[in-house]
Amino acid sequence: MSDSVTETMREAVVSLEYAADALEASAGSHMRAVTRELKAARENVAQLVDYAERLFAFAYGYGDVTALRAAGGMLDAARAVIDKAKGDEA
Numbered sequence: 001m002s003d004s005v006t007e008t009m010r011e012a013v014v015s016l017e018y019a020a021d022a023l024e025a026s027a028g029s030h031m032r033a034v035t036r037e038l039k040a041a042r043e044n045v046a047q048l049v050d051y052a053e054r055l056f057a058f059a060y061g062y063g064d065v066t067a068l069r070a071a072g073g074m075l076d077a078a079r080a081v082i083d084k085a086k087g088d089e090a
Contacts, residue, residue: 006056009049016042044085051078 020038051074058071 006049006053009045009052013042013046013049016045041085044081047081048078051075051081 055071055074058067
């Protein structure tokens, strides 16, 4: 993964955070539900950025068997976050 991909993902987090804050509305409104969904999306993207950075560091930075196994675990965790965002939680 290149730095530009990570930077793009970081910018997505910032954009989602801004949109979520800008859409604050009174309790019970449709916009309030949209705001909650945007905040959840922002958290999912932030988690994916974190997993992607750690995966890169382990798999490419160290390259030993233990690090590669750990990276595999982090990749599984990132996939779980994606599934959660899609509503495919177990």
